[in-house]
Amino acid sequence: MPLPLLLPALLAVAFLVLPLLGLVVRAPWSTIGPQLAQPEVGQALRLSLLSATLATGVSLVLGVPLAWVLARSRIRGRSVLRALVTVPLVLPPVVGGVALFLVIGRTGILGRPLYEHLGVTVPFTTTAVVIAETFVAMPFLVISVEGALRAADARFEDAAATLGADRWTTFRRVTLPLVAPGIAAGAVLCWARALGEFGATITFAGNFPGTTQTMPLAVYLALQRDPEAAIVLSLVLLAVSLATLLLLRDRWLGRGPGQGVPA
C-alpha cells in the first residue's frame, strides 16, 4: 500500500477511535454501579428512550407516507419538496430549535392560538422534546425509506393492480412488506439520531430534570458539575450507539435492501 494513503488512513482511524477508547479507559469503573443507580441517571435514560421512541413512532407514521409520495407519486415540484423536507438534515439543530420556538412557542404563529383557545403550552414539556427530536430525525427515515422504495421493483405494484388491488391495498400488502428492511433500517437510524439530539431539544424544550432533560443534556450538565458522572452517562450512550450499529450491521456491511428478494 502506498504510504501517502496508508499514513492518513491510520491517522483517521486513531482520530476516530482514540477518544472513544479514552472514554472507556477514564471511566470510574469502581464507582460505576452507584453512579448508574443515581435517580437522575435513570430518569434521564428513561426520558431519552421514551422520547426517542415516540419521535421514531411519529416519524414512521408521517415519514413513510412522505417517502412514498417522494418516490412514487407524479406530483409536480417533487424535487423541491424533497429538498425542503431534507433541510433539517443539514440545518444546525439549534436553528431548528429556534424555528420551532417561533412557531409553536407560546407567542408563536401556531403556539399563540393553541395557548389562548386551548390553554396548551408546548415548549419546555416532554412533548416539546419529542417534537424537537422528530424535527431533526424524521428526514433520516424519509431519505432511507425513499431509497428503499426506489430500489424496490415497481412492477410488483403493477402486478398487484392487475390483480384488483387499489393503490392503498397495493401499498399495504405489497409495497410495505417489500421495503420493510429499508423501513427498519431507517427507523433505527432515526431513533439513534433522536436519542443523541441536543441542540434543538435544549433550545425548544429546555433542560428540566424529569420532563425535558434527556441523556445528552444530562451529560453536558454533569461535565461541569461532576465529570465522573458525565463519563458514566457517556458510556451508557456509547453502549446504546454500539448496539444500534450492531442492529444495522447486516445492512451496512452485508446485504442491502431488496437483495434478499429472489428474482
Place this chain on the structure above:
Amino acid sequence: MTLDAHVVVQRGSLGVDVEFWVGDGEVLAVLGPNGAGKSTVLRVLAGLLPPDAGRVAVGQDVWDSADRHVPPHQRSLGMVFQDHLLFPHLSITENVAFGLRSRGMRRAPARAAAAPWLDRVGLTGLGDRRPGELSGGQAQRAALARALVGDPRVLLLDEPLSALDARTRLAVRAELHRHLRDYAGSAVLVTHDPIDAMALADRVVVVEDGRVVQAGTPAEVARRPRTDYVARLVGLVLLPGTGTGAQVALDGGGVVAVAEAAAGPVFVAVRPESVALYLQRPAGSPRNVWPLRLVAATPHGSVVRCDLAGEVPLTADVTATSFAELGLAPGAEVWASVKASEIAVYTR
C-alpha cells in the same frame, strides 16, 4: 364479451397506433421485434398506461375512451409477466389467492379457492413454498394460476415463455396451450417468438414500429409473409415485384418466373431449401437461374445457410455434404436456380 382495442400512444420517439379485436375464447398473438410497441399495447390494455387516444372496450364495458379511463384494479383481467413477478414475501397459495383477497374475499375462502388452481397447473403440495423456492417453470405456472383464478374476462400474457430455458419452455408452452383452450375469455399473447405465436394463437397480428403490418391465422402469416421481419421469422426470402403473366419483375431488378399467373404488385416468397447451387451454369433450360456471389455461410442444423448477393438476393440452404463438395468460400461466384413451381406469389 369481445375485446375491442384501438390503442394510440406516443412513447418517446415511437408512435404506437394499433387496432385489433379478440373474440370470446380466442387467443390473439401480437408478434413483433423488440421495441415494436407490443408491451406498450399490453400495458394500455391492462390500464397501467392511459392511451393518448383510441378506445378499449370489453363487450359493453368501455375501459378507455376519450373521456374515460378505468384504472387497472377495476378491470376484469389477469396478466402474466415475463419474469412471473410473484410476490416474494407471500407463499404460492397466498400469491394465487391475492386477486380474490384484493377483490374482497376473506382469507380462508380465498385460500380454499386457490387450492384447485394449484392442482390444475400441476403445483399440488407446493402451496406453502415461497416463489424463490420454485423453478422458473413452476413459478410461471403459479403466475398463470394467479392470473386466471378470478375468472377474468381478459387474459394478458407478456412474453410468458421467454425467460424460461429451452426445455422448460417446451413443457410450459404445451400446458399453456391446454389452459388457453379451456379459457372462455379473450386472451392476448405478446411475443417475439413465432413458435409461441404459431403454437398458441388462433390469430396473429404482426406489429412493427408501432403499426400492424400483417394480420391473419398463424398458417396464413407463415405461408404469406408481408414484411422482411415476418419472412425471416418463418424462414422465407421475400422479394417484392410486379407481376405480368407468369413473370414477376422484381423491384430490386431481375425477373422471376412463377407457376401461377400474377398481375400487379406482388410478393415472391422463396424457401431457402428450394434454392439449388451450382458452380457452372446448370444444363437444360431452367428459367430461374442467376449468377450470384456468396456473402456468408453459417451452419444451421444439418444444413449450411448461404446468403447470396446479386441481381436477385437469395438465401439457400444446402446440405453440409454438398456445401463441402462445392468447395465454396465467401466471395465465390455461384449459379443459383429455383423451380418456378417452388415459388409462392401473392398480391401485396
